[in-house]
Amino acid sequence: MENKPLRKIVLEDGTQLYGTGFGTNCDKVCELVFNTSVVGYQEILSDPAYTDQMVVMTYPLIGNYGIADDDFESKTPTIGGLIVREYNDSPSNFRYTKTLSEIMEENRIPGIEGIDTRMLTRKIRNEGCTKVLITSADTPLEEALEALKEHDLDTDLVARVSCKKKWYSRTNNPILNVVAIDLGVKLSLIRALNKLGCNVTVVPHNTDAEAIKAMNPDGIIISSGPGSPCDIPEVLELIKSLIGYAPVLGVGLGHQLVCMAQGASVTKLSHGHRGGYAVKNLLNGKTELTSQNHAYCVNCESLNGTGLEVTHINVADNSCEGARNLSKKCFSVQYYPESAPGPQDSMYILENFIAFMREEKENA
Numbered sequence: 001m002e003n004k005p006l007r008k009i010v011l012e013d014g015t016q017l018y019g020t021g022f023g024t025n026c027d028k029v030c031e032l033v034f035n036t037s038v039v040g041y042q043e044i045l046s047d048p049a050y051t052d053q054m055v056v057m058t059y060p061l062i063g064n065y066g067i068a069d070d071d072f073e074s075k076t077p078t079i080g081g082l083i084v085r086e087y088n089d090s091p092s093n094f095r096y097t098k099t100l101s102e103i104m105e106e107n108r109i110p111g112i113e114g115i116d117t118r119m120l121t122r123k124i125r126n127e128g129c130t131k132v133l134i135t136s137a138d139t140p141l142e143e144a145l146e147a148l149k150e151h152d153l154d155t156d157l158v159a160r161v162s163c164k165k166k167w168y169s170r171t172n173n174p175i176l177n178v179v180a181i182d183l184g185v186k187l188s189l190i191r192a193l194n195k196l197g198c199n200v201t202v203v204p205h206n207t208d209a210e211a212i213k214a215m216n217p218d219g220i221i222i223s224s225g226p227g228s229p230c231d232i233p234e235v236l237e238l239i240k241s242l243i244g245y246a247p248v249l250g251v252g253l254g255h256q257l258v259c260m261a262q263g264a265s266v267t268k269l270s271h272g273h274r275g276g277y278a279v280k281n282l283l284n285g286k287t288e289l290t291s292q293n294h295a296y297c298v299n300c301e302s303l304n305g306t307g308l309e310v311t312h313i314n315v316a317d318n319s320c321e322g323a324r325n326l327s328k329k330c331f332s333v334q335y336y337p338e339s340a341p342g343p344q345d346s347m348y349i350l351e352n353f354i355a356f357m358r359e360e361k362e363n364a
Contacts, residue, residue, distance in 0.1 A: 007112045009054075009083065010133045010144040015123070018137055019114030022063075022087050023104030027139075029151040030054035030080030032132035034121045036275030037291070040341025041100065042071050044079070045109070048161040048184030049252060049293045051078040051226040052154055054132050058121050058275070060085040062113075066096025067103050073186040073340070077107045078161055078226075081134055083120065087113035110134050128270040129295070157226035158183050158235070158253075162205040174199040176357050179217040181205060183235065183253050184225030188340035192347070193221075196354050206234060209241040217246055219357040224252025224336065228296060229266055236261055243328050247360055249353045250332030252294055258332040259298045259323055263306040266296045269319070273297075276343065278315040279322075279335060287315060288345035290335035297334065298323065329360065 007021035011032065034056040035044055041062050044055060062084040082104070089099050104111055112134055124130070131148050154160075161184040171194040178198045180190065183205050193200050201215060205225075212220065220242055222235075229236070239261040242248060250258030256266050272295040279290045298320040300310050312322030312333060322333040337349035 006137055008135060008137045008139070009112060009115070010135065010139075010141065010148065012130045012145070012148050014141065014145065016141065017115050017120065019112040021110065021112055022089070022101040023082070023111035024108045026108060026110055027133065027135045027147070028054075028081060028110055029131055029133050029148060031153055032056065032124060032130050033272055033274055033295075034058055034124050035293075037341065040291075041082070042067050043073050043188070043341040045082070045100070045103070046073040046077045046079075047186060047293060048074050048078055049224050049226045050080070051157045051161055051184070052080045054081040054083060054134065055079060055274070056083045056115075056117050056120050056124065057085075058117055060117070062087055063100040064088040064091060065093040066091030067098045067100055068093070068095040069097050070095075073188060074161070077103070077109060079109060081109055082111040083115050083117065084111065084113045085115060085117045087111065124271050129272065155227065155231040158205050158232050161226060163202055164204060166201055166203045166207070169194055169200045169202065171195070171197060171199060173197070176218040176354060176361070177201070177216070178219050178221060178357075179203060179212055179215055180221040180223055181207065181212075181235070181238070181254070183223045183232070185223035186336065186338065186340065189221070189223065189251065189336070189338045192338040192350055196350060198354065205232065207238070209238055212242065213245060218361050219247040219249065219353065222248065222250040222254030222258055222332075224254060224293070226253070228268070229253060229256040229260055232257075243330055247329040247353065247357050248331070249349075251337060252334060255323070255332035255334045256294075256296055256298055258330060259303065259306075259308060262308055262325060262328070262330070263302070264308060264323075265299050265302040267299055268296050273314065273334075277335070279312050280315055281312055281322075283311055289343040290321070290346055291339060291342065292335045294334055329356070331356075
């Protein structure tokens with residue numbers, strides 16, 4: 001391979017970092033974020049909540065266990081791209097079917113290796129998220145900065161990743177029927193619900209409330225997804241009409257919307273929470289490790305007078321990680337309870353929700 005770098009990334013402040021490309025060889029402008037996970041790059045690659053985001057992986061070696069067919073979180077990855085310190089294109093894993101670069105090339109996702117990811121992560125942490133351009137190493141800086149200036153980040157992300165028609169995921173001997181409103185749902189959440197005895201009907205984000213009620217669900221899940229909750233007012237109105245009808249669980253973006261539907265407000269974090277984070281459960285005092293991916297958080301103070309109470313907080317910054325309103329049969333968490341890709345501390349969220357649905361069903 002030539003010593004001359006083949007690709008580079010350019011930030012809005014003029015920072016240029018050079019490296020070698022993998023995946024597809026295309027120019028792309030995205031939002032620049034970082035993820036602190038040690039494993040799980042396939043789940044990150046295929047998580048719809050990363051739509052149009054260029055993700056800096058803080059773990060230095062990426063690609064070493066390849067891609068396994070059973071581990072995708074969506075059928076078509078929509079991530080903006082990957083920035084890594086070292087890329088390994090010779091996986092060692094009996095389950096792997098393709099390399100990471102092959103999957104990225106198939107889905108027109110660019111990647112770059114050889115970047116000082118520690119420096120870049122510190123820059124994002126200290127200065128906040130910014131737009132980034134991945135391009136050829138010989139692209140003039142002035143041209144790159146003009147491309148960044150002219151590009152507006154999309155706000156229709158949920159509409160792009162949500163399913164276009166309802167679909168079903170059934171299990172043997174089901175005990176409950178759950179409707180999942182797809183804002184960018186992860187397939188591991190559906191699989192986890194199936195394992196716990198739930199048939200799941202996944203519906204598009206723009207499904208109307210009456211159609212959902214006609215399905216007579218035992219519970220409703222508002223899924224995680226990309227972007228700002230303020231970009232999807234129609235989903236907010238949908239949730240308002242469903243709260244109190246059946247038990248509701250919000251996850252990720254769904255957590256923010258469930259809280260907003262009851263009067264709370266949200267704030268954008270400077271660099272977001274993406275990767276593994278410690279969360280304290282205020283109901284039992286225990287601390288658990290969680291998998292997260294979000295740019296916005298619910299303001300704890302805004303829950304006052306809404307009927308909601310904070311149930312979980314982030315240990316690092318005390319931001320709201322969970323809330324509930326028992327009188328309206330409503331629960332939500334900011335992180336991923338299905339714990340993919342790990343850790344395994346949060347499955348009790350789904351187990352508790354299922355126990356609550358069963359109790360409600362028995363008392364109906």
